[in-house]
Structure formats: C-alpha cells, structure tokens
Amino acid sequence: MIGNRDQDRPAREVRVVSSDSLEQTQEFGRLFATVLRQGMVVALIGDLGAGKTHLVQSIAEAFGVNREDVSSPTFVLIQEYDTTIPICHIDAYRLGDVDEFLQLGADELLGGDYLCLIEWADRVEEALPRDQIRVEIVPTTETGRQIRITASPSLLDELEQKLGGSSISVVKDG
C-alpha cells in the first residue's frame, strides 16, 4: 500500500515566510486565511510556545471569530467555531497515537464541511489527508518566526499573490 502512494501523491511545493514580529505573524494569519476554504485541513506543527494557537486566532479572526474566543483546545481537544464557514480547531497534544485521534471521531471532520485547523498535527500525521496544508512554525528570535508552508502549487501561488501587497516576504524553498 505504502509503496503505491507516491504515484497518486498530489503535487507539493514549499514556501517559506519570515515574520519579524507578533504583529507581522498576525497579518500573515489574516492573509493566509483568505486562501483557506471549507474541506481543507491545515496541519500546524511547532514546539510548545511556537505560536500555533496564536496563528489559529489570527486565521479565525479573519473569518469573523473574536480572537479571544479561540483558546487552546488542549483540554477539550476539539473546538468548533461557527462563522461564515464552519471551522474546527483540534489539538492533538494529549493524544497517545493515531488510533485515539480516530476514536475521537476527528477523521470524520477532515475533508468534510469544516475547515480543520490541527495543532500538534505531527502526532497524528498518518490520519491526515495527503493534500493537507502543512504549516511549520519555527521561532527565530523571541518574537520572530519562520513559517514553512507545504501545499499544492496553486494554493501557494494564490497565497503569494495575497501576501504581495503586505510587508511579509515569501521565498520559494527546495
């Protein structure tokens, strides 16, 4: 099975965004939100304190959610926000393995009506669709972040266009 996967693997590219401040990361989140649609899965990856919840707050805000209504879902695991599109915010921090993610019913939310934003997605990697949008956040300074986005070339082109008018620079990677 695994050997065959490469054949139908969707085309993927990487873009790297550098943010120098909290404000710039927030601006990125708002602009990133404009390329997100129902049915998409955003896999957020980064250490404790990297800013995963923070980025989700900015994305949700762009869809009309009060950012202070977006808290860490570590305790409840899945939170839903009813906005212009239904958003589900999942946190895999406490999950032991993919089986627990599946038993939660989280896979039923993926690729359906929801825009799914998943924190600690690397812990449940196997359960995520291959066309996921992978967002890795790496702290570069106290408030600076490098954000590495892996997605389809068309989505990345669209993102690059949206970021065009902003102070955020994008570089193509690998």
Added chain:
Amino acid sequence: MANPASDAKVLLALESSCDETAAAVIDDQLHVLSSVVATQDELHQRFGGVVPEIASRAHLENLLPVIDEALSRSGKSLEDLSAIAVMTEPGLVGSLLVGLTAAKTLALVTDRPLVTVNHIHAHLFACQMDADNDIFPALGLVVSGGHTNLYDCRSATEYELIGSTIDDAAGEAFDKAAAILGLPYPGGPFISRIAEKGDPKAFRFPRTFIKDERLAFSFSGIKTAIRYTALGQPGSREPVPDLDEQRIADLAASFQEAVVDVLVAKCRQAAERYGRTTLCIGGGVAANLRFRERLAEMASQTGFRIIIAPQSLCTDNAAMAAIAWKLLEEGRVAALDADVVPGLVRLKQ
C-alpha cells in the same frame, strides 16, 4: 465523615465530566456520607493528559462499581435515595454522557427527581460544604486544567461569569511548564514540590494583565517565556546552562510565583470591583500550597474572608454535587431528556 441524623434525606451524585469517575452520597444537611473517586491518572500519565476516548471507556467500566461502593460505604441503598444528581456541564462530551445516562436510568428506576449540576458551580459550592455559616454572596475563582474563571456568586445557586482566560488555563500552563522542565504529568503537584527548593525571584516571568482593568487571564506568554529561559532563546548562540536540579527548582519557583501573583491580584481586583468581601476558591490549582499562602497574606492585608474548598473537593469529585440540594429547594428538577453541555466555559467579551 459526619454522623448524620438517621432520618435525613440523602441523594446520590455522579461525576464523569473529565478523567475522574466519582459517586457520592450526601444528606440534605450537606454531610458527605461517602465519596468515591476512581482516578484514571495512571492511564493518562502515559499520555501526558486526558484522553477523552480512554476517559469515556474507563468511565463505563468504573461507574457501576463506584456507585456500588459509594452506596455501600454510606450504608444506604437505592430505595433510600431522595434524588439523583449528575454533573452535565462542562467537560468532554463522551465522558459526560456516561454519567448522565446512568443518572437518568437510576432516576427512572427509582422514580426520584433528576438534578443536573454545573461542574464549575459545584467547585465553588464545595467551599460552602465545610463552612459553619452561609458563605454567599462571594467572589469565586475556579482554577484548574481546563478553566481559570472568575464568578460573582450572588447566592448558592446564582453564579455570573465575570472573567476568564483568553488562551491557556492556569492548570494547563502548569502542565506544559512541567513538560518543558521534563517533569511528569500532572505538572502542578510536581512544580509545586520542586519549587520549594527553588528561588521564586531567580527569573522574572511575565504577569500578563496583572495591572489591566480587564478581568481576564492569559498564560500563553509565560509558557513561551519559561521555554526560552529553560531551553534557550531561538536564534541565540549563547549557551544555555544545564537544566540541573537547582535550575529546574528555580524555574519552577519563579514560574509558580508569577502565576500565583496574577491569580491573587485578579481575585482581589474582582472582589473590590463587585464589592465582595468573601472569596471562594475551587478547582485543582486551589490545592497549590504557595497559592494558599499568598491568599492568606492577601486576607490579612484586606480583611477578606477567604474560603478554599477542602482539599478532597478541589480535584474532581461527586460530593461537591451537594449543590443539588440547593437546586432542589428551588424546584430545579431536570427532565429525563436533559442533555450534556460539553466544551469549555468562556466569557464572551
């Protein structure tokens, strides 16, 4: 356990909102005849947290034995019960449903009223249970792994949410700080223990919103701060000192001091704003010894009366569902099609 009058009415209470399966028998004078808690901590320690699916499966296995044990320890049988109480909000949906389904079944079989209880309100009501006189009205703080909520408690059954966290709960911050320092789950007790050997002034961690007008908490910043201090600033080439025992103790003590500073300051601010002179504190973090010390200091400065829930009622339990007696007095009986209200309780700004 108290020795109640033999003709007192008793109710059975069930709790399964998160990782504890619990049952208790309580009489109408609020005496706890029995309180049984089957903890799943061992199961969860492997995962560093509460896993709902494991939690609901374990609740299923534990619930009937826990009910039997609570009844037998109280010397009561199902026929002796006057009501069935159950926590239905907030919490994990699968877990809550296990308790509610059991409670509905018992209410139907025994033909007794069902009373649904808000778990957070019950944490505050726990402060009343050891008190000699009426503690309400009061200012309430429930501080745990899921919540950091301030309430204006107008009476034993009327609680208005007046403030909450905008990101992580205080108990969650303790758990995550512990993980950063390489300490086991649950983090709170381990941080508290190791902090005794540390210097609370060794590091200066942020005290978010402490001087802010708003009754809100934020513990995301301090999580990031302890990470960078413990493991190094990103992009910095400066070597980070080894995380030896003393450094871990200093980090834990400084972290705890910052969190406690904020909790104490916000309680005081809220009490003053709402004109309350009694403070009641419940939830798992209320067991933190440094927090208790600092509350006592604040009490001596302000003259506030501070009531912390008894230690056994700070962590999740069914005995605090004694609030059901107050709800019953007000005729607040639940229908048998009552539903659970999962999720977190957050203040809508």
